[in-house]
Amino acid sequence: MELGAELREQGRGMAGALLVLGISFAYTVETWRLAVDISAFHLLGFVVAGLALVVLITRSVGFRSEEDTGAGGTDTGLRRNGGSPLWVEFTEIVFQSLFIGYATLALLGVIDLRTPLPVVVRTGLIQVVPLAVGAALANELLSGDQEELSEAGFPHNLGVFALGAIFFSAPISPTGEIGLIAAQIDWTRIGVLLVVTFSVAYLMLYELEFRGQSRRLQGRSRWQQVGQTCIVTVVGLVVAFGLLVALGGIDSEPVATWVRRTVVLAFPAAVGASGARVIIG
Amino acid sequence: MTPDELSETDVSGTDDDTATEERIAGGDLLEASIMIVSALLLVGLLGYIASQAIVAPTDAEPTATIDSVERLPSESPQAESIRVTVSLKNEGETGLSSVEVVVRCGSVERSLLFTHVPARGHQTGTVICPQGTTPDASVATWIEA
Numbered sequence: 001m002e003l004g005a006e007l008r009e010q011g012r013g014m015a016g017a018l019l020v021l022g023i024s025f026a027y028t029v030e031t032w033r034l035a036v037d038i039s040a041f042h043l044l045g046f047v048v049a050g051l052a053l054v055v056l057i058t059r060s061v062g063f064r065s066e067e068d069t070g071a072g073g074t075d076t077g078l079r080r081n082g083g084s085p086l087w088v089e090f091t092e093i094v095f096q097s098l099f100i101g102y103a104t105l106a107l108l109g110v111i112d113l114r115t116p117l118p119v120v121v122r123t124g125l126i127q128v129v130p131l132a133v134g135a136a137l138a139n140e141l142l143s144g145d146q147e148e149l150s151e152a153g154f155p156h157n158l159g160v161f162a163l164g165a166i167f168f169s170a171p172i173s174p175t176g177e178i179g180l181i182a183a184q185i186d187w188t189r190i191g192v193l194l195v196v197t198f199s200v201a202y203l204m205l206y207e208l209e210f211r212g213q214s215r216r217l218q219g220r221s222r223w224q225q226v227g228q229t230c231i232v233t234v235v236g237l238v239v240a241f242g243l244l245v246a247l248g249g250i251d252s253e254p255v256a257t258w259v260r261r262t263v264v265l266a267f268p269a270a271v272g273a274s275g276a277r278v279i280i281g
Numbered sequence: 282m283t284p285d286e287l288s289e290t291d292v293s294g295t296d297d298d299t300a301t302e303e304r305i306a307g308g309d310l311l312e313a314s315i316m317i318v319s320a321l322l323l324v325g326l327l328g329y330i331a332s333q334a335i336v337a338p339t340d341a342e343p344t345a346t347i348d349s350v351e352r353l354p355s356e357s358p359q360a361e362s363i364r365v366t367v368s369l370k371n372e373g374e375t376g377l378s379s380v381e382v383v384v385r386c387g388s389v390e391r392s393l394l395f396t397h398v399p400a401r402g403h404q405t406g407t408v409i410c411p412q413g414t415t416p417d418a419s420v421a422t423w424i425e426a
Contacts, residue, residue, distance in 0.1 A: 109426075154312040176397065183376030183399040184426035187334035191327060198323065227316030234319040237326070257402045259329065 012208045013096040015200065016138015018104070019275045021130040022097075023268045026104045027172050029180060035123035043125055050129030051094070057136040058089050097131035098124055107193055108264075109185035142210045142278055157277070161232055164276020165239035169269035173243035182260035190263050197236065197267045202229040204274040211278050232277070236270030237262055243269075333401075341372035343398070345382040345418040348405060352412065362409045365416045369395050370403040376426035383421045386410030397426070 025031050038046075084092075102124060105111045111120055172178065185193075205216055206225045220228070241262045244250045250258055348366040353359050367384060371377055377398040384391040391408040398404055410416050 154308055179397040179399075180378075180426075183397045183402070184378070185376075186374065186400070187330055191330040191334060194323075194327060194330065224316070227313070227320065230316055230319035230323055234322055237322075252405075254402060256333065257399050259326070259333075260399055263326075263330075 008208050010092070010096055011203060012142070012210065013093060013135040013138055014100040015204050015208055015210075015271075016142055017097050017100050017131040017135035018200070018271055019204075020134030020137050020141065022100060022104065022127075022134050023168065023271060024171070025127060025130045026101070026108060026110075027175070027177050027181075027268065029177050031126055032105075032110050032123065035119055035126050038122070038126070043122060047125050047129060051090075051132065054093060054129070054132040054136050055086070055090055057133065058093060059086055061136060061140045093132050093135045094128060096135045097128045101127035101131050107189065107196060108181050109189060110181075142275075158231070158235065160276050160280050161235040161273040162239055163280070164272040164274070165236050165269035166243070166272075167276070168272025169236075169240055169265050170243055170247075172268055173240070173265055174247040178244070178261050178265050182257065182264045185260075185264075190260055193267060194233075194263050197263075197270045198229060198233045200267075201232045201236075201270045201274045202226070204271070205229060205232070205277060212281055216277070232273045233266070233270050236266040236273050239273075240265035240269045343369060343371045343373070343377060343380050343420050343423055345369050345420050347416055347418055350416060353409075359409055361412050363412050363414070363416075365391075365408050365410050365418075367393055367406050367408065367418045368403060369393075369398060369406070369420070371398045371400060374400050376400050376402075378424045378426040380423040381421045382406070382418055384408045384410070384416055384418045386416045387414035389414065392421075 102111070102120075105123060105127070111123055115123075182190075202225070204210060205228065206213065216228075217225070241258070244258075244261055244265060250261055253261075346368050348368045351364045351366075353362050353364055363386075365384060365386070367382055369380055369382055371380075378396065380395045380398055382393040382395065384393065386408075387410075389411055391410065393406040393408060395404050395406060408416075
């Protein structure tokens with residue numbers, strides 16, 4: 001498999017991991033504290049049981065994919081020819097989960113170079129299970145025939161974006177994690193988070209070959225794709241700000257705090273907006 | 282259908298096509314406008330964030346000041362007390378996960394605990410003090426985020 005296709009496949013798993021369960025876990029302070037509080041025995045049992053579930057999901061998804069290919073069904077080209085061995089797919093899923101889990105937590109300031117190694121390892125093991133479930137399900141939920149979705153045109157697509165943004169960010173907006181994350185990361189990381197938000201939205205819509213990508217690319221120049229991604233990101237920012245005003249109580253805070261918290265909440269909002277575009281059309 | 286009727290039909294069909302094309306062109310223009318506005322908004326936001334990041338960092342300690350002192354209404358259960366509003370400001374570049382502020386009202390001490398105070402942020406809290414005292418607030422401890 002060529003490098004580009006391999007990167008897209010890995011990226012698809014990581015994006016799916018974020019979309020399905022990863023973001024809600026990453027934005028929950030109790031999961032960070034579990035890394036410190038949970039006993040080693042309990043953690044081991046959690047990881048073994050959780051990854052066993054991932055094996056079952058991977059086997060189910062892989063079986064369905066091979067069956068479709070063998071029966072002359074639609075070969076979307078999203079899996080390796082003839083399908084990969086189960087252990088290869090499982091290893092890839094675990095790698096994707098650990099990579100995106102650590103990257104997200106580093107971006108949110110939960111772990112950094114000063115974090116003790118045992119805490120880093122434990123944090124990764126806590127996050128790997130929900131992320132791996134998401135990565136394993138991502139191919140089933142988010143891939144498929146590139147032409148099977150009809151695309152909602154402008155301005156209906158704005159409603160789709162907003163719906164996805166609200167679905168993902170509304171449960172998180174009234175929680176204390178938004179204020180905590182916004183307080184613990186510096187302005188440089190806030191800027192990086194905004195850039196990553198834009199980049200993830202672009203990748204999900206136009207690069208990772210999720211469902212309906214060919215329709216989204218049809219007739220759109222690169223600049224139009226970037227423009228659409230700007231719209232998705234701004235919808236995420238607007239929804240995040242609206243939710244924080246309505247539920248997060250930021251109206252009494254200074255402007256700098258508004259900006260910080262809005263950018264922090266806009267990440268899940270924009271991922272949700274992009275996901276809605278993939279799933280709903 | 283007579284040729285005249287046909288030509289009438291053709292004309293009305295052409296009118297519909299023209300109207301549809303005009304609507305599509307208008308929609309494309311509006312979408313392009315929104316794209317440009319979105320891009321400008323993102324660039325502006327990044328510029329604001331960059332300006333905040335570039336400003337010389339200060340190691341300013343958090344400060345607590347008395348915002349207001351109000352007498353409680355006579356019908357209140359604590360009618361012989363005063364309500365003191367305390368403002369905490371964090372002028373530093375690092376967020377604070379917790380800050381303890383001590384408010385002295387004569388011989389009486391009250392404690393306020395603020396959590397998740399962002400860099401360059403502020404929060405307010407309220408304590409009840411005995412009437413006739415002059416409250417004074419100071420930061421006792423803080424933990425950086």
